Every structure is written in C-alpha cells, then in structure tokens.
Amino acid sequence: MAPATARPGRVPLGDLWLSAKPDDPAARRGWIGEQLLDLVVLDHRPSQASPALFDIDLEGLGDVYDRTDGVDRPGGITGFVLSDPNDAPLGVCADLTGVFREPTEPPIPHVTLVGCRPEPPLLTAIAAAHQTTKAGLRRRRVSAEVGAVAADGSAVPLVDGIVSGTLLSSVPSRLDTGLIDVTIAIDAREPRPAGTRGILDVWFTGRPTERNLWAHYDRTLRDVWAGVALGHHRREAPDRQPGTVFHLDGRFVTDIEGFYCAIGEAINGPGGYFGRSLGALDDCLSGKWGAETPFRLVWHNSPVARHHLVTGQDHFRHGPSTTLDTLLELLTAHHVDVELR
Template identity: 30%
Template sequence: MRYLIMAEGEGDGELLLGRCAAVEGLFTDPPPPPREVLVLRGCAPGVRAEWLGAASVVGRTESGFEVWWTLVDAEVLSVAPHTGNPALVDVTIGAGVLPDDWHRHADGPFVRFELTTGRGAVRAVTRSATDGLVADRAAAEPLPLRLVGCEPAEPMRAALRKRRGRHPGYTELWSLDDTGRVMDRRAIGFDAEWTRPSVLGGALVDVLLSVDADGLPGLAARPAWRLWRAGPPQRAGSWRELDAAGRHAWLMLAMRRERPAGPDRSGGEYHLAGAGLRDEPGLHCAIGEALLGPGGYYGWGWDALFDSLCGGFGLVPPFTLVWHDFAATERELAGEHDPAAGPGYPEELARELEERGVTVLRA
C-alpha cells in the first residue's frame, strides 16, 4: 500500500480513513484558463510588444491593500499612444487569467497596477483604468482522482455508504516512498463519485474522487517524484537533471521531508556550487543542499529562505556561505532581471543574507 487517506482525528490526532495501492490522475494538469485580452491604460512609455510567459498584475488601493492576478502564457500584443495623453501608452495583453476573487475584499478603488514578470522585473505601471482585469471568473472544474486497490477503514466505509460519499472533515492523501516514509501530504478532500470492486481483486475497492485542480502536483512533478520514490536523496545534484517546474516540485518534496528533532545548529562553513543552476528554483535547490546535504530544504523562494533563517530547519546564523562561481549564477539568472531595477536576484539575496548574520563569500 503506497498511499494513505488521512483525516483530522480527536484533538491534534490523525484518523486513518483507508489505504490504497495506487492512484491514477495524481499528475494531471488542469486545462489552461481561457484566453482573455486585458488593457493597462496610461502606462509610462518603454514597454514593447513581446512574449512574457508567466506574469502577474498587482493592483493596490490607497491604503496599500494588494490583489494579485496571475497571468498564464502572457504576451504584450500591442503598445499604442494613450488617447487622453499621447505621452503615455496603452498596453494590450493576451493571457489566461487564473480565477481569484480577492478583488471583492478591496477596501477602495485601485489606484495603481503593475505588470511584472519576476522579482524586480516591472514591465508596466499605470494609475489609470484597466480593461478586463477586475472581474469575477469561474472557478476551475474539479478533476477526477481514482484510488486503486483501496482497503477502507470504518470512517471511509461510513462515507462510502452515503448516497454521495463525502467525509465531512479535512482530508489528505499521504504518498509513501519505498522505505515507508511519508513523501508528500496533499489536501484532496473526500468527495466520492462512485465506488466499485477493485481491478486488483479481493475485497479491495476502487474509488473515484473529485478534487480541486490546485491540490494536485501536476505532470511536471512526476520526474522529481521518481527521484524521491526510493527515499530521501543520497546523491548530491540529483535535482540538476530536472527542468524549472521539476525543481520546484523537488523543493516541495524537500520541504515536506521530516527533519531531525533537536535544536538548530549554528556556525561552520558551507559551500554552494553556483554554476549550472539556470533559474531561481535551481538556486534554492543548491542552497538547501549546500547547507543541509542532499535533499535538504532551506526555503523554496525568497520569503521561505528568510523564514528558514529564523529556525526550525536545522541551521541558523551565524554561519559562512562560500558561494562558488557567483558570477555564473548572476549570468544564468539574469533573464528575468531589469538592470534599471537594481542588483540581480543572486546579489540581492546575498546582501539580505549578510544583513541577517550570514557571512557570504563570493568566490
């Protein structure tokens, strides 16, 4: 049995709903959101028509309340003079927009919008109106997840006896590696469409669930999961063979890895191999490995890294980080950086580490 279906039990305990041999649909990607055309009106000049890829627009109210709209496969379609002020431009964007209703909670009208494509890479700013952005969008349809070869415990049997099998509480799917350790925990709920005798035979059953699309790891995570199936990685640099999405999945698995009990240590010298990282997920894989060994986790991004410095992840400042091939890291991560915005991501991160008690030696 490679998977456990767990729910909240009494107090802080956990309740076993059932076990199953396999899961079909775990690595399914949701369909992309429908394409839309958005217009940011009255932007400063300097924007050009280009493909952006993953991007976002952040809207701010006068009080500082922020709403983020995530854009999928975004492209600046055109840049034209603004009708009210020819010194400004209207920026037309084609993109899929992920549904998000946070704009309903804004405490006033939005007074500023920024189009960004990465840390510090602001492509356009407007204090004027936008067309098509602030709107209610339909939530993504749930996806099917089939539990194959289930051995239900009584709480699951009770849910399945209902006309529509639902467990009322918070429910997770735990994935086990070959050593029996929990490799991943994922909130899926328990909303059963049907139950049938299992294709594996015996007294087992197969169960079809409907789950939220954002609860699944997605297709890009499969290569990283294969590397972790045998147990926590023992070989340095295994993550280097993955693409950016696979490296992000690697970081999520590393984050969920059980950490040794006991107090955090400090001091010592650690060596970061800075060549061949390619992207920000690669950099954070390398940092976790440098500080805590193969499969080590020390944050999956900027904020998570600095949360790790506060303790609970095995190492706290002061310590020394020798960043080898620092110039190579800067070159490889330069694609999303606008030089006018200040130092690049590696240099900015190094400076912030130094402010928080880490000695960074750029080699």
C-alpha cells in the same frame, strides 16, 4: 484610458493593482480590487470616445488562487485606477475587458484513488455514495492531504498535495483483495505537476545519497523537489555549530529554484532542505533548520548565478526576479560569511 505616459511597442509593466476610483460607489462598498501580474503593453491607439484618451491593450495574468477561480465585476462601477506596487497611480480608465470572468471547469474533473485501503472517514463517504439528499452529499464530501508512502511503510505529506471533493463511486481494485478504487469529483484545484511521481520514486527508498539529482529538472519540478525535501526534513536534528563551513555547488544554479535546492544540500546534505522562497530561507537562517549562524558559505561556480539571477521580471513566480545580490544581502544580514568562487 488616460495613462501617466504612453509608450509604443511591447513594454513590460510588471505587477499592478486594479481598483475603483476613490469616489466610486464600489470603493465605498469595500471592493479592494484585483492584482494583475506580469503585465505587458501590446499596443495603444487614440480612443474613439475622445482623441485625448487612449485605448491600451495589455497582456498578463490575474492573481487568483487557481485558474478555475472566477473574478467578479463589482456592480455600478464608474471607473478604474491602475497603480504600481507602491500605490503610485499609472492611469485611470472608464472601462476594461478581459479581467472579470466566470469560474471555469477544473482541468482534471475526477481523481481515482487506486488500490485504496480506506479508514473510517472514507468508509462513511463510501457508504453514502448513492445518497443525493443534502445530508447525503455532506457525508460524501472528502478532504484529505496526500502523503507519499516509502518502501519502509512510512508516509510523508506531499506539500500542496490535497484531494477534496464529492465521492462518486468505489469498486474492488485489481491490485489486491480487500483494496478498492475510489473516484472523487474534485473541487477546482490545480493538479500536481506530471513529473511529481518521478521525484517521489527517487525518494521511495529513502533520502537520496547523491547530490544534484534535481539538476536536470525544470523550474517547476525543482520547486517540487524542494517541497519533497521539506516533507522529509527532520526538525529534531540539531543545528551544526556556529562557525561551520558549508560548500554550495553552484554549477546548476540557473534559476532561483536551483539555488534553493543547492543551498538545501549545502547545509543538510543530499536531498536537504533550507528554504524554497525568500521568506522560508529567512526562517531557516534563524535556526532550527540545520545551521546556526554565524557560519561560512563557500559558493563554488558562483558566476553561473551571477549570469542567471539578474534583475527583471520573474514570469515563473510572477514578481520581480530574485537576484544574486538579493540573496547575498539576506545571507549577510543573518551573519553568513559568503565566499564567492
């Protein structure tokens, strides 16, 4: 590879785009390339092909929907280009290894629905459980969103909770007469974080009445908490009037997920939702999510966020970090008067 600059040591590169050279047959066939995330330079050395070139070792992630996804190598390619997010080329290389791969097996091959009371579509799949013809396999296909059932019997969809695959079997459940346990060979998909069930248990009897119950969770489960809060958000509730003063408890804003949980509760009370990404926050600030701008946000213990929400690479969200200043710019653009305390 001939890089724009060659620097020794472990050097962060961030997110880059891998593509074919413009005159390459793969580019003419429409191959758009692959995005590589959180790249770091591990080492470099003179190439055996030519002392004027370098072989460079990079560490990072491929941008795929699921870790089970395969990444196909385009046929007949003669060279690759690495570009930064602004399309500025960083270097070209004749070949590379480690990016293109076959799909892997799902981390959890089977899902069992325990104590299931099936509706007609699932009964159709159960009836075809032993059919192996193409038509039978189509009947055995299951695809559904998972909802959490609360103590009052209401169901709330679980954000990103999907079960899809081929039904394998069903047996009577030990939980109760008339219920069955259904096993499904699932499609490749990331499982939900293990702590999700514990969060659903917190919400089982209804929306929490105590603030900061999310504070002891790590970033993954804070994001799950915000997703559960989204599922429980009542869109029919009117916005608070313009000019309202909201108070954000910033003691636990040690990451961007903590901010989203905290501002959700500042605007909509314990268990409240007001975005779980910059795009979602922007939508919420446009109205119909609990607060109509302009309003005032008193951010208590703001030095916690000033210390943690800093410039850098966010290895959890695989992109540039969302800083406190970024949040303040967005809030200000929506006519939110932020008082940092």
